[in-house]
Amino acid sequence: MPEPFQLFQRTGSSKWWVRFSIRGQGQIRKSLDTTDEAEANQRARKVYYEALYRTENGLNATVKTFGDMAEEFIAKIEREVERGERKKEQGEKFPGIIRRYMVGYFGDRAMDSITDRDIDAYVEWRKDYWSKGPGRDVAFITYERAGRQIRRPITKRDPPTLSRQRNEAVLLRTLLRFAAKQGYIKQAAIPEVEVVKAPDVPRPSFSADEFGRLVETSMARMSDPKLNEHVRRDRAILHAYMMIAAFTGCRPTELKGMNWGDVLGYREGRNKPLRDRDIRLRVRGKGKARTFVPQEAALLWFDTLWMLWVRAMKRDPLDAEPVFATTAGNRLDSVKKSLAELLKACNLLTDHRGVRRTSYSFRHFYISQQLIAGVDIFILARNTGTSSDMIHRFYADVKLELMKDHLRPEWKLLVTV
Template sequence: MKVEAASFAKVAEDYIKLLENEVERGERAAYHGKSVPAFIRRYLIAFFGDKDIDAISGRDIQAYLEWRKAYWLTGSGKDITEIRYERNGRSIRRPLAEKRMPTVSRQRGELVVLRQIFRQGVKWGYLNCGQVPEISLDRAKAPNNRPSFSPEEFQRLVSASLQRLSDADIHEHLRWDRTILHAQLMIAAYSGMRPTELKNLNWGDVLDYRLGRNKPLGQRDIKLRVHGKAKSRTFVAQEAALTWFDILWQFWTEQIGRESADSDPVFATRSGQRLGSTRNALSQLLKCCDLVADYRGVRRTLYSFRHFYISQQLAHGVDVFALARNTGTSSSMIDKFYGQVSNERMKDHLRPVWSEH
């Protein structure tokens, strides 16, 4: 039985208070109290506003989805140039990154929050289960593969990046930024780490690194312990990644004036803080070597280096089940999304020596 009519905005604000209380009690991760309220207010409350929550229909949900897709391109956010938010009682302004339509993955994640608001509204008696509209995306056909690099494109990118960071005329601050970016890309390409895993990586997660620092490269080995939002795993990377860990260690020691502690971030700013997004810097580098998009016109991102790693491993005969465990995914996902490993690149494996018997 419903208690009373309530607007969507009221239920959403009450949900935000519940969320913040759960974060304070340690029942939810801290990021829920930062990103989710901002999303709810910017998009959901802005669209549904004072409309009674029990009057919102499936047609309203579809209208919202179209409004959300257009928000930053032609809609309400097209003229916004910066994001403003509060942190520790201070008003912070952050320049807005590249404006684009939300990915399918992001849309699905946002709809999870919308469903939770409706479910909580049912618990509070503002509507009954039969009044909750269908909240889902139309099933879109998944792409056959994901934007990666061919080996030749990857080498072109590496050469361009090294040339940019070794430029004698650039400021040392910019040299630091470009070196950290290059190291990030190399480690991603030779480890298959996800962007979130790269960001969260601490020196204590580079297992056995300290033990081998003074040994020749061929006698050293490391394992990486990585953390995403909800999962963690320990895996091995290609030996080529190790050199770039050494460079990051050296940069930290020279800049900060001490060796890195286990809790210090591997990818850091000059002040020792955890590195934020490198999307803009990567976009500039990709533009320099005409590699912004792949042959289908799909834009490349930091994730493309993970795709490159998986493609390279497949092309060199690594068992798909072992590769799936190492990269924290499933063999079916690898089979579904990494079709860009062409027959030409697999030709040695497709031409075994046949026995006469």
């Protein structure tokens, strides 16, 4: 009975190869890495029946190495970036992480040979990569950003932060699931990748008194008669920024990307009395978009930004132009430096734990104040684009304040206190 495979030698080579076909898999060719025909025949038989077994069990006929599979996954990421299905930053960051660490560790390992134990060993190896591992002798790291090659020195050799460990674990888990979908490993055999859970730490916010002090100081700095108009404008924009952030709960990325067309109802109501005006905000951030209701106190500061735009550009802004803009009409990149100066002036740069406040602190102030005012957590979560679970986890101290009356019931004691 003839063998279900054929042996052959390529022109100019004495090594034997095998070729065969399996239904649904096409023709498969593989080097047997021997010049002995009898040994080649034995190896060919093993290759064929292994491929047949894999096919019958729902896998690809050929074994895939981790490195080859990783390149397929990277190509998929790049296609998704081109189609706008992934963020551009992911297309720039993920390939380097995958090749340096994951392929650097698993390399030519067969995909279906990687176990939970291997994943655990990889995680430990990754933590020590820059201190005891392959990176200990690397002085510079090269990566691509916006199409440019950037080279920077390695200044820290600490283990990756919990946040980075978590992000890389999610990436590795996604890569392994991709391998299963491609038939390189069985779905039930996907190695377990534990995602590191960062401890819940209350966000650095402001108390009502601290926010009042911040506003008062900002107003005084903005109205200083000694200022030139350029500095006065910058301080006015900063003040509008923190007031809008504090009374809307927007994330910094959402404020940065906000255009005038996203301030719904603003243009139509500009000439109406304040009591008759109302707006909604449409924002984009964290891969999602939402429309929500801001506090009325934010409205006046959109007026300030509109006035500053008209003064600089000599015309009204278009719907597609940014709310926070430079004198040239370009999107304002950041208020980080000017905000830090204001916080220092108020002695509010850090909270009582020594945690540094940022522009994100206004969002936390908004959520805290809404909770204290009794706004339903589910509705608040929808309005701020987060989950009620996140609010429960990170605003426990505020919830205690809400429950203070329940924590002070009248006790009926038999003794005099």
